[in-house]
Amino acid sequence: MNKKIIMALIFTALTASACSGSDNSISILDTVDSAFKNKLPIPPLLEPVEEKNISRYTLEVQQGTYEFIKGEKVYTYGYNGPLLGPTIKVKRGEKVSIEVRNSLREYTTVHWHGMLVPGDMDGGPHQVISPGKKWTASFTVNQPAATAWYHPHGLGTTARQVYMGLAGLFIVEDENSEKLNIPKEYGVNDIPLIVQDKRLTTEGVPLYLTGMRDIMTGMLGNTILVNGVITPHFTVTGNKYRLRILNGSNARVYNFSFNDNNFFYVIATDGGFLEKPVKRNNIILSPGERIEIIADFSKYSDGENVKLVSGNIDIMEFRVNGKEKETAIIPERLTTIERYDPSASKRSRLFQLEGMGHMVAINGKRMNINRIDEYMNYQDTETWTITSSTAMHGRGMMGGGMMRMMGPDVLHNFHAHGVHFLILSRNGIPPEDHEKGWKDTVLLNENEEVKVITRFLYRGIFMYHCHILEHEDNGMMGQFKVK
Numbered sequence: 001m002n003k004k005i006i007m008a009l010i011f012t013a014l015t016a017s018a019c020s021g022s023d024n025s026i027s028i029l030d031t032v033d034s035a036f037k038n039k040l041p042i043p044p045l046l047e048p049v050e051e052k053n054i055s056r057y058t059l060e061v062q063q064g065t066y067e068f069i070k071g072e073k074v075y076t077y078g079y080n081g082p083l084l085g086p087t088i089k090v091k092r093g094e095k096v097s098i099e100v101r102n103s104l105r106e107y108t109t110v111h112w113h114g115m116l117v118p119g120d121m122d123g124g125p126h127q128v129i130s131p132g133k134k135w136t137a138s139f140t141v142n143q144p145a146a147t148a149w150y151h152p153h154g155l156g157t158t159a160r161q162v163y164m165g166l167a168g169l170f171i172v173e174d175e176n177s178e179k180l181n182i183p184k185e186y187g188v189n190d191i192p193l194i195v196q197d198k199r200l201t202t203e204g205v206p207l208y209l210t211g212m213r214d215i216m217t218g219m220l221g222n223t224i225l226v227n228g229v230i231t232p233h234f235t236v237t238g239n240k241y242r243l244r245i246l247n248g249s250n251a252r253v254y255n256f257s258f259n260d261n262n263f264f265y266v267i268a269t270d271g272g273f274l275e276k277p278v279k280r281n282n283i284i285l286s287p288g289e290r291i292e293i294i295a296d297f298s299k300y301s302d303g304e305n306v307k308l309v310s311g312n313i314d315i316m317e318f319r320v321n322g323k324e325k326e327t328a329i330i331p332e333r334l335t336t337i338e339r340y341d342p343s344a345s346k347r348s349r350l351f352q353l354e355g356m357g358h359m360v361a362i363n364g365k366r367m368n369i370n371r372i373d374e375y376m377n378y379q380d381t382e383t384w385t386i387t388s389s390t391a392m393h394g395r396g397m398m399g400g401g402m403m404r405m406m407g408p409d410v411l412h413n414f415h416a417h418g419v420h421f422l423i424l425s426r427n428g429i430p431p432e433d434h435e436k437g438w439k440d441t442v443l444l445n446e447n448e449e450v451k452v453i454t455r456f457l458y459r460g461i462f463m464y465h466c467h468i469l470e471h472e473d474n475g476m477m478g479q480f481k482v483k
C-alpha cells in the first residue's frame with residue numbers, strides 16, 4: 001500500500017513537470033506490458049429474457065477487482081462484471097426494458113448515449129439510482145442501425161465513474177443493416193473496439209486527476225486500452241472486417257490510421273450508416289464519438305502484422321493468419337439519409353463552448369440542474385450554430401497565456417441527448433464526406449464554428465454538453481426541454 005502511495009506521488013510530479021509541453025503521447029508503460037502481448041477480448045452479448053413481446057435486459061453496476069497488469073489486482077467498476085459491460089444488441093422495432101441495479105456504494109445513472117428515447121428514459125442526471133436501488137428504462141427502439149453506447153451520467157461524477165470502468169456498447173440493427181452484404185457477425189468479423197486511455201502505475205493502478213493539467217485538458221492517460229486490455233492484438237484472416245470504434249476515453253482525441261497508411265472505408269458515424277462508404281486512411285474521433293469502418297486485410301500475407309495507431313501512439317495490432325473465402329463486399333450504397341430541409345428550420349440557436357479547466361461554460365452559463373436553458377417544440381426542426389474557444393468570453397484573465405501552455409490538447413466537443421443531427425457546415429464549408437452522416441457528438445477545433453440541423457422526435461428534458469468528461473463535470477453542460 002505504501003508503495004502505491006509513493007507511486008502516486010511520483011506520478012503527480014511527472015504530470016506537473018509535463019505541464020509546459022503538449023505531449024499527447026506520454027508512454028511510461030512501454031516497457032511494462034505492451035508489445036501487443038494480450039489478446040483482444042470481445043465484450044459478451046447481453047442475453048435478454050423474452051416476455052410478452054418485450055426483451056428484458058438486466059445490468060448490475062458493481063465494484064470488482066481487475067488486473068490491468070497480470071498479477072496486480074486493483075478496484076474497478078463494471079456492469080455485470082469488474083470492468084466495462086456487455087454489449088446490448090437490439091433491433092429496430094424491438095420493445096426493450098432494461099433493469100439497472102446499483103450495487104455500488106455511491107449513486108449512479110445509466111445513460112444510453114446515441115439512443116433516441118424519451119427524456120425520462122434517457123438516464124441523464126435526473127434519473128439517479130441510489131446505492132442498492134433499481135431503475136428500469138423501457139422504450140421501443142425506433143432509429144436506424146447504429147453503434148451507440150451506455151455510461152454513467154451523474155452530476156459531477158460522470159468522469160470518475162467512466163474512468164473506473166463503466167461503459168458498454170449498445171448496437172442497433174435494422175432490416176437494412178441485416179440485408180447489407182457487409183461483415184456482421186459480432187465478435188467474428190464485426191468487431192467492437194472500445195478505445196480508452198488510463199494513467200496506470202507500473203503496478204497497474206489507475207491514477208485519476210493527479211495534476212492541474214488533468215483538469216485543464218481533461219484526464220489523459222499514459223496507457224491505451226482496447227476493450228479493457230492494454231494495447232492488445234487480434235488475429236484476423238486476410239478478409240474484410242468491420243470495426244466499430246468507440247472513443248470511450250475521458251478526454252483524449254484520436255487520429256486513427258493503420259501504421260502502413262493502408263486505406264479503409266468509413267461506413268457509419270454516431271447515428272448510423274453513411275449513404276456511401278468513404279475511402280480514407282485516417283479518422284479523427286473525439287470522446288463519445290463512434291465510427292464504423294471496413295478494413296480489408298487481403299493485401300497482407302500470412303504472418304504479417306498491421307497496427308492501428310493514433311499518431312505515434314500504438315492502439316492495437318492485427319495479426320494476419322489464413323484466408324477464408326468470403327461474400328462480404330464494400331457496397332456502393334449503404335442507406336438513404338433523409339436530410340432535413342434548412343428552410344424548414346423553425347429557429348436557430350447558438351451554443352458557445354468556452355473556457356478550460358474549472359472555468360468552462362456554454363453560453364456563459366454552467367450546469368444548473370434546477371434551470372432549463374432552452375425550450376424546444378416537439379417535431380420542430382432547428383439549426384444550431386456551435387462555436388468553440390478555450391478563452392472565456394468577457395473574462396480577459398483566462399487568455400492566451402494559459403492556452404499556449406496547454407497547447408492543442410484543450411479541445412471541446414458538443415454532444416446532445418435525445419436527438420441526432422446532420423452537419424450543415426464547418427467554418428462555412430460543407431462537411432467532408434465522412435461527416436455527412438447522422439451525428440450526436442461533434443468535435444470543434446479552437447475557434448471553429450459548426451452548423452447542424454436537427455429535429456425533436458422525443459419529449460422530455462435532455463442534456464447538451466462537452467464530452468470531455470472533466471469539462472462536463474465542471475459544469476460545461478446545459479438542459480433543454482422538448483414540450
Ligand code: C2O
Nearest residue numbers: 113153288415463
Ligand atoms: Cu455520452 Cu451526455 O453523454
Ligand code: CU
Nearest residue numbers: 112113114417
Ligand atoms: Cu448522450
Ligand code: CU
Nearest residue numbers: 412466468471
Ligand atoms: Cu470541453
